[in-house]
Amino acid sequence: MPTKDYDVLIIGSxxxxxxxxxxxxxxxxxxxxxxxxxxxxxxxxRGPKAVYELPYRGFGKPGKLPHVVQANEFNANQWVDEKEVxxxxxxxxxxxxxxxxxxxxxxxxxxxxxxxxxxxxxxxADHDGYGENWPISYSDLAPFYDRVEPIFRVSGxxxxxxxxxxxxxxxxxSPWSESMNQFIAAAKxxxxxxxxxxxxxxxxxxxxxxxxxxxxxxxTGNLTIVPNAVVRDITxxxxxxxxxxxxxxxxxxxxxMHAKARVVVVGASCLESTRILLNSRIANxxxxxxxxxxxxxxxxxxxxxxxxxxxxxxxxRGMMGGGGYVPRFVNLKKGNEEDFIRGYxxxxxxxxxxxxxxxxxxxxxxxxxxxxxRGAGVSVTIMGEVLPRHxxxxxxxxxxxxxxxIPALHIQAKYSDNEFKMAxxxxxxxxxxxxxxxxxxxxxxxQMSPPGYSIHELGTCxxxxxxxxxxxxxxxxxxxxxxxxxxxxxxFVTGGYQNPTMTILSLSLRASxxxxxxxRAGNV
Amino acid sequence: MKRRNFVRALVAAPVAPSLVAQQTPxxxxxxxxxxxxxSPKLEVATPDETSDxxxxxxxxxxxxxxxxxxxxxxxxxxxxxVPEFLxxxxxxxxxxxxxxxxTGLDALNAGAKRNYAQAFANLDAAQAGGLLxxxxxxxxxxxxxEPLARxxxxxxxxxxxxxxNSKEYSATSSGGGRRGGxxxxxxxxxx
Numbered sequence: 110m111p112t113k114d115y116d117v118l119i120i121g122s123x124x125x126x127x128x129x130x131x132x133x134x135x136x137x138x139x140x141x142x143x144x145x146x147x148x149x150x151x152x153x154x155r156g157p158k159a160v161y162e163l164p165y166r167g168f169g170k171p172g173k174l175p176h177v178v179q180a181n182e183f184n185a186n187q188w189v190d191e192k193e194v195x196x197x198x199x200x201x202x203x204x205x206x207x208x209x210x211x212x213x214x215x216x217x218x219x220x221x222x223x224x225x226x227x228x229x230x231x232x233x234a235d236h237d238g239y240g241e242n243w244p245i246s247y248s249d250l251a252p253f254y255d256r257v258e259p260i261f262r263v264s265g266x267x268x269x270x271x272x273x274x275x276x277x278x279x280x281x282x283s284p285w286s287e288s289m290n291q292f293i294a295a296a297k298x299x300x301x302x303x304x305x306x307x308x309x310x311x312x313x314x315x316x317x318x319x320x321x322x323x324x325x326x327x328x329t330g331n332l333t334i335v336p337n338a339v340v341r342d343i344t345x346x347x348x349x350x351x352x353x354x355x356x357x358x359x360x361x362x363x364x365x366m367h368a369k370a371r372v373v374v375v376g377a378s379c380l381e382s383t384r385i386l387l388n389s390r391i392a393n394x395x396x397x398x399x400x401x402x403x404x405x406x407x408x409x410x411x412x413x414x415x416x417x418x419x420x421x422x423x424x425x426r427g428m429m430g431g432g433g434y435v436p437r438f439v440n441l442k443k444g445n446e447e448d449f450i451r452g453y454x455x456x457x458x459x460x461x462x463x464x465x466x467x468x469x470x471x472x473x474x475x476x477x478x479x480x481x482x483r484g485a486g487v488s489v490t491i492m493g494e495v496l497p498r499h500x501x502x503x504x505x506x507x508x509x510x511x512x513x514x515i516p517a518l519h520i521q522a523k524y525s526d527n528e529f530k531m532a533x534x535x536x537x538x539x540x541x542x543x544x545x546x547x548x549x550x551x552x553x554x555x556q557m558s559p560p561g562y563s564i565h566e567l568g569t570c571x572x573x574x575x576x577x578x579x580x581x582x583x584x585x586x587x588x589x590x591x592x593x594x595x596x597x598x599x600x601f602v603t604g605g606y607q608n609p610t611m612t613i614l615s616l617s618l619r620a621s622x623x624x625x626x627x628x629r630a631g632n633v
Numbered sequence: 634m635k636r637r638n639f640v641r642a643l644v645a646a647p648v649a650p651s652l653v654a655q656q657t658p659x660x661x662x663x664x665x666x667x668x669x670x671x672s673p674k675l676e677v678a679t680p681d682e683t684s685d686x687x688x689x690x691x692x693x694x695x696x697x698x699x700x701x702x703x704x705x706x707x708x709x710x711x712x713x714x715v716p717e718f719l720x721x722x723x724x725x726x727x728x729x730x731x732x733x734x735x736t737g738l739d740a741l742n743a744g745a746k747r748n749y750a751q752a753f754a755n756l757d758a759a760q761a762g763g764l765l766x767x768x769x770x771x772x773x774x775x776x777x778x779e780p781l782a783r784x785x786x787x788x789x790x791x792x793x794x795x796x797x798n799s800k801e802y803s804a805t806s807s808g809g810g811r812r813g814g815x816x817x818x819x820x821x822x823x824x
Binding site (some may be wrong): 184469473 | 725786789793
């Protein structure tokens with residue numbers, strides 16, 4: 110039953126906001142959730158079409174989503190319109206800010222890759238001296254991963270690797286294909302581990318806050334969701350200095366409203382949460398709000414190879430197919446370091462067909478080559494750690510506003526020598542492994558996609574023990590304002606090479622249960 | 634087969650009988666069996682199947698060059714109306730892409746006149762091949778510095794994609810199946 114009296118206002122309904130609602134409402138906390146986008150009826154919003162029915166034959170309307178490489182003409186309307194919610198960057202340093210605004214957020218569309226961080230990341234500074242440690246260690250986070258993975262039904266294979274801790278998996282016992290076994294044998298000679306992909310299988314067509322978290326939260330009777338509520342800023346009680354709610358605009362009518370609550374939990378995605386805090390002019394006594402932006406480097410199709418025995422459709426059943434994951438294997442032992450710090454992972458598969466661009470031919474000759482290579486391909490995406498650096502930051506661009514009159518973000522991010530060196534090392538290593546496995550390498554490159562491409566923005570509202578160098582404490586709670594929590598990827602200190610969603614969910618669960626306890630004890 | 638005939642053949646086969654059936658009057662018509670509230674599924678055609686595009690972007694000489702190039706790059710590109718589609722797509726694109734195509738097509742034609750004293754449109758495959766050598770270079774991530782090579786690499790992918798994504802290709806035996814982006818879930822604008 111809607112009311113105007115809430116314990117907690119949650120801004121955002123994706124992985125982090127959804128988990129906050131899930132955890133808080135189960136503990137009896139009354140929550141109001143605002144999301145900037147609509148509640149989508151997926152049966153109505155989407156329908157099958159042939160590519161030739163699309164106005165631009167699948168090429169997409171030129172210039173519609175210049176920063177969203179993931180967009181195509183089928184799904185162009187699922188992403189945030191860059192003209193409606195603009196942001197700025199130096200033309201020479203592009204940042205691909207990829208956004209979704211609908212109830213469920215990006216958790217509706219993620220690639221579902223589900224990994225844990227380890228103390229190589231959480232205590233990275235102890236290991237190699239760079240940057241800051243997290244204020245928590247793996248043992249603090251592990252019990253929460255243990256509870257999140259079953260909700261998202263993560264499949265995987267236990268390996269006992271210190272750099273990629275095992276989880277509570279639906280055990281993946283599927284056999285490797287013959288070509289995968291060839292690769293694994295080549296990797297084993299160099300002590301490089303290969304495991305099955307760890308992936309949230311979810312339920313039905315989604316592994317999302319939308320179907321796995323929000324329905325349970327609503328069932329408690331303690332959650333009210335308001336879609337199409339575009340938050341402008343968080344409001345502060347002048348007498349206490351505490352936050353007391355947020356101003357928002359109706360997405361359609363632009364009517365302005367104020368939502369009131371005793372506590373505000375921000376989970377609007379890393380950069381949107383940071384934008385809201387910056388526009389609210391709060392929680393920044395440290396001066397680091399917006400700084401230390403990092404993500405993960407992505408090299409797509411870093412190596413494109415062919416399994417010779419599978420050419421011309423000659424692969425017997427069981428030779429091709431399947432994918433594997435190589436977690437970080439560099440810089441794990443002291444005294445055996447590369448010329449860069451931290452590490453990277455390979456996400457690779459066999460059984461595809463190489464793109465036409467890799468084949469130096471045209472016309473009939475090209476079509477014949479493609480027919481010969483069909484199903485014989487091996488391809489890899491390389492994902493590397495990005496060092497958090499103060500000079501990579503976001504700030505409010507005072508000259509640009511969005512469709513609701515809310516000041517836009519300016520984003521400044523560049524990769525450093527460490528990322529460039531790591532990229533080259535990764536490309537060459539995968540190339541060597543392919544050749545050692547007997548594959549024929551068609552093409553390779555070490556060019557990273559622009560920052561932001563991974564859709565893993567992190568770090569602009571980081572946690573830490575020192576209020577002078579961090580925005581949040583180890584409970585995702587503002588050092589400055591005790592009834593303000595930020596529970597998404599902006600709280601990361603370092604990101605590692607691992608896709609961050611399981612960590613975001615675990616941090617949000619941990620922070621939310623702490624918050625519920627603080628509410629019960631009357632501390633906030 | 635000329636493109637228009639090819640397309641007519643495609644249109645005629647599946648669509649004509651049902652149109653005839655709908656227009657036949659008389660008590661034998663099956664309309665009575667249809668529930669009143671049913672939303673009928675009407676068969677429709679695409680503009681390309683029924684009408685001629687009006688090229689607007691490229692000059693006549695560029696269009697002739699593009700037609701010959703499309704035919705060389707991807708089998709079936711002419712039947713799929715790719716040159717006319719690219720005239721539209723490039724005309725809608727950023728200035729950089731427009732420039733790439735215009736200068737590339739002009740360079741091909743100039744090369745044909747220089748080497749063979751005739752328009753690129755009139756070259757045979759062997760002659761044209763001499764001007765398309767950049768397409769035999771090994772792939773590198775960095776684009777070639779030479780504008781003609783950059784154009785040819787872009788055109789190779791654009792022409793092939795526009796062909797594979799055409800209705801004409803989807804009707805062939807090799808199209809319409811698992812390959813390419815033949816079908817997908819389309820997102821309507823959000824409410």
